[in-house]
Amino acid sequence: MSNPVFLVMPQWQGSPSSRAMQLADGARLLREDLPSAATREVAVPLEAGDAMGTPVARLSSLLSAREAAREALARADGPAIIVGGDCASSLPGLEAAAASGDGALAVLWFDAHPDLQHPSTSPSGAASGMTLRHALGDGSPDLASAHPIDTAALTLVGVRASDPEEGEEVDRLGISTIGPAIDLDGPEELAARIAGRLAELGAERVYVHIDLDVLDPSEFAAVHSPVPFGLTVAQLTAAVRAAVAALPLAGAAICEFAPADAELAADDLPTVLRVLAALTSGTAR
Numbered sequence: 001m002s003n004p005v006f007l008v009m010p011q012w013q014g015s016p017s018s019r020a021m022q023l024a025d026g027a028r029l030l031r032e033d034l035p036s037a038a039t040r041e042v043a044v045p046l047e048a049g050d051a052m053g054t055p056v057a058r059l060s061s062l063l064s065a066r067e068a069a070r071e072a073l074a075r076a077d078g079p080a081i082i083v084g085g086d087c088a089s090s091l092p093g094l095e096a097a098a099a100s101g102d103g104a105l106a107v108l109w110f111d112a113h114p115d116l117q118h119p120s121t122s123p124s125g126a127a128s129g130m131t132l133r134h135a136l137g138d139g140s141p142d143l144a145s146a147h148p149i150d151t152a153a154l155t156l157v158g159v160r161a162s163d164p165e166e167g168e169e170v171d172r173l174g175i176s177t178i179g180p181a182i183d184l185d186g187p188e189e190l191a192a193r194i195a196g197r198l199a200e201l202g203a204e205r206v207y208v209h210i211d212l213d214v215l216d217p218s219e220f221a222a223v224h225s226p227v228p229f230g231l232t233v234a235q236l237t238a239a240v241r242a243a244v245a246a247l248p249l250a251g252a253a254i255c256e257f258a259p260a261d262a263e264l265a266a267d268d269l270p271t272v273l274r275v276l277a278a279l280t281s282g283t284a285r
Contacts, residue, residue, distance in 0.1 A: 002078040004249070004280055006034045007093075009042035011065045013049055013058035014088030016126035017224035019258065026222065026257035027084025029265055033273055034083075040076075043068045044085070056140050057125035063142060066092050081279060082253040083272075087115055087128040090209045090253035091145065094135045097250040099147035103204025105250055107135075107154045108194065108243055110236065111211040112227040114159050114175075116166040128256075136173075149207075151175060155197055157190075157239065158214040161227045181216065181231045187238035190231070194239045198246045205250035206243050210236070210275060212256050222259040222268040233271055237278040244282030252279050 010027035012020040024044075031039065042065065049061025056062070065085075069092035073080050082093045097105055109115075109132060117129040119140045133139040137148030151173045160180040162170065170177070178197065184190050198206060213223040216230035231239075243249075257272055259265035 003038060004079045004081050005076040006039040007042050007069065007072050007076070007080050007082045008034070008039060009044060009065065009069055009082050009085045009089045011044045011062070011085035011089040013045070013061040013065070014086040014127035014131075015224060016124035016128065017258070019224060019260070020086070022224075022258040022260060023084065023086055023256070026259055026265070029259070029269055030083050030257065030272060033269070040072050042072050042082075051125065052142070054140055054142065055119040055122065055125050056127055056130070056143065058127070059140075059142060062088060062127055065089070066143075069093070070096070079249045080251050081276070082251075083276070084257065085255055087111070087131045087211050087255045089255060090131055091134055091143065093251045093253050094149060094207060094209070095145045095147050097205070097207045098145065098149050100250070102250070104202065105149065105153060106198055106201050106203035106206045106247065107149050108157055108206060108208050109154060109159075110157045110209060110214040110231075110239070111159060112161050112213040112225065112230060113211070114156055114162050114166045114170060116169045117163070118165070121165060133169075153201055153203055157194070158231045160229060179231070180229060181235065182229050184235065187232070187234045190235045191238040191242035195242045195246050198243065203247060206247040207250045208240060208243060208252040208279060210240070210252070210254045212254065212272065215271070220268055220271050222264050223256050224258050233274065237274055240275065240278035241281050244279060249279065249282055254279075
């Protein structure tokens with residue numbers, strides 16, 4: 001596979017958290033550790049933006065950031081890994097991967113939440129909680145992907161916090177799931193399950209979405225919505241390595257790195273870099 005391009009996208013407007021701007025701090029820290037020659041910055045508006053008469057909070061800024069990401073993706077000469085934003089920052093990468101036409105695409109969704117809320121019923125109006133809904137071509141017409149991903153090729157991994165409507169949507173669409181972590185013995189089992197799932201799909205490429213709240217709070221705390229009983233760092237990195245060993249990486253996103261202070265940033269930044277190393281471990285393919 002060709003060398004990846006890192007797109008630093010400090011989007012915070014899709015988050016429901018009152019501390020959403022900590023995502024921009026996390027993005028800045030990540031930028032310092034990424035290779036300059038392979039890193040691009042995506043311009044994200046400073047202002048919160050407005051809903052533009054829709055149920056989606058801060059929509060105007062989200063649309064502006066998406067357009068900037070689309071332009072950066074169009075110039076990328078390798079698989080793009082988007083880092084530093086809320087979950088909705090994954091949308092342009094998913095859309096670009098689905099649109100490329102370079103072979104059947106599998107999508108692995110590592111997240112504590114399925115992000116399948118609908119704008120009309122979302123309690124917060126936050127785009128992060130609707131990310132997968134929009135990637136499937138549903139939800140707000142302004143954000144719904146013009147190139148939806150295939151539901152049959154989607155796998156939720158580590159999800160353990162769904163609201164009732166999201167659970168119903170998972171069942172209605174027949175979305176495959178692996179986990180939660182309490183049902184998995186260790187890194188080797190999860191890696192084998194991921195490799196088996198990709199082989200079963202017969203896909204030719206894989207997109208990997210990672211919301212860092214998929215990790216257990218005892219191992220990673222720099223997120224806004226920690227959920228108990230998550231994956232270990234060893235499980236996550238083993239699963240990602242298995243994925244990129246099985247298939248070329250079509251793109252990825254690492255979302256929701258939101259350190260509350262310098263001490264927490266110092267503790268958890270190495271974990272994010274381990275996840276990035278796992279994502280790029282297939283480069284020598």
